[in-house]
Amino acid sequence: MDEVTSPRSEEPVQGLVTWIFSTLSRSTCVTPTTPVAPTYLKNNMSEILNIAVHGAAGRMGRRVVALASADPLLKVVAAIENDDNALLGQDAGDLSGVETLDVPLSSQWPTDADVVIDFSLPTAIDRCIEQCIAHDTALVIATTGMTDAQVDKLQQAAKIIPIVWAPSMSLAVNLTMKVTQQITEKLRDVPGGLDIEIIERHHRYKADAPSGTALKFGDLIADKLDDGTRHVHGREGHTGQRQRNEIGYHAVRVGDNPGEHTIVFGMLGERIEINVAASNRDCYASGAIAAAKWLAEKPAGMYDMFDVLEM
Numbered sequence: 001m002d003e004v005t006s007p008r009s010e011e012p013v014q015g016l017v018t019w020i021f022s023t024l025s026r027s028t029c030v031t032p033t034t035p036v037a038p039t040y041l042k043n044n045m046s047e048i049l050n051i052a053v054h055g056a057a058g059r060m061g062r063r064v065v066a067l068a069s070a071d072p073l074l075k076v077v078a079a080i081e082n083d084d085n086a087l088l089g090q091d092a093g094d095l096s097g098v099e100t101l102d103v104p105l106s107s108q109w110p111t112d113a114d115v116v117i118d119f120s121l122p123t124a125i126d127r128c129i130e131q132c133i134a135h136d137t138a139l140v141i142a143t144t145g146m147t148d149a150q151v152d153k154l155q156q157a158a159k160i161i162p163i164v165w166a167p168s169m170s171l172a173v174n175l176t177m178k179v180t181q182q183i184t185e186k187l188r189d190v191p192g193g194l195d196i197e198i199i200e201r202h203h204r205y206k207a208d209a210p211s212g213t214a215l216k217f218g219d220l221i222a223d224k225l226d227d228g229t230r231h232v233h234g235r236e237g238h239t240g241q242r243q244r245n246e247i248g249y250h251a252v253r254v255g256d257n258p259g260e261h262t263i264v265f266g267m268l269g270e271r272i273e274i275n276v277a278a279s280n281r282d283c284y285a286s287g288a289i290a291a292a293k294w295l296a297e298k299p300a301g302m303y304d305m306f307d308v309l310e311m
């Protein structure tokens, strides 16, 4: 695959712009009806990579199966599901709207996977981590809403197996995270003060709020502010004036929105709003597949999408 230029050696904003154009010019537009493998990362894979999809019958799992099955460098060897899922036994390819793969949905853990790609539920995460360690399998973990104990467990697991963990696998979202950090650095001391609020919009079926991505936006922005940032979730009643050191979060649940984040930088007299929105779920699925390929040759450790995307 083509080599991507890292922005690290260049001046920050110019570097990011150069990088995104060089990246997008190498990428392929994907739609749910025409699965195409992600092409925006180089990889040096010499062998076919065996992929297991955890949460394979879900909204995301199906798109991962569809895109991975269209990639000549990948083989979907397992489609793991809940042991009481009504679809157990059905073919993962049929379910995902691609050709029959002869991979039935199963709650059994596979023995031949090189990398597990997880889009499931927090209740499924403990077993997933334990099984990846037991089978010495790399793990791309995308599920959001984990408990602190599960995050600790994941950090411990990263001492034994390679893990990519990110609340958003999307290229555009991760680039936007970098941009919002740069904006925060430029505006943090603006006369009159800077108010930062994060509005996220997702489909009505989403189980956790605010989104993992919104929380990560907030943490990354807070890293560029003075200590003592307060993370405020919604507002109601007699709240008093907004405090200077707050980051506000607002979770909107509407229809079938596959994910949208708006970061508002409010000042006296003007404001900036940065919006990043998915049109469909393939930005996440293709990012997770890129992460799996990247991870295949890495030693044990905890990585994120900034590592994968060389940002």
Ligand SMILES: NC(=O)C1=CN([C@@H]2O[C@H](COP(=O)(O)OP(=O)(O)OC[C@H]3O[C@@H](n4cnc5c(N)ncnc54)[C@H](OP(=O)(O)O)[C@@H]3O)[C@@H](O)[C@H]2O)C=CC1
Pocket (backbone or CB within 6 Å): 054, 055, 056, 057, 058, 059, 060, 061, 080, 081, 082, 083, 084, 085, 086, 119, 120, 121, 122, 123, 124, 141, 142, 143, 144, 145, 166, 167, 168, 169, 170, 284
């Ligand atoms: N990092 C990223 O880029 C993204 C992350 N996400 C996150 O991914 C997760 C999944 O999202 P989405 O696909 O929309 O959700 P879905 O609810 O559609 O899919 C989750 C799937 O996991 C299955 N599952 C439940 N328990 C287990 C188990 N023990 N073992 C294996 N599978 C299990 C569910 O089965 P059942 O129905 O039987 O419970 C379901 O099929 C969410 O946390 C979401 O926030 C989503 C998009 C992008």
Ligand SMILES: O=C(O)C1=N[C@H](C(=O)O)C[C@H](O)C1
Pocket (backbone or CB within 6 Å): 144, 167, 168, 202, 203, 206, 207, 210, 211, 212, 213, 214, 258, 259, 260
């Ligand atoms: O549940 C979803 O759909 C999504 N969840 C992730 C999150 O919580 O950040 C990522 C994406 O926004 C879609």
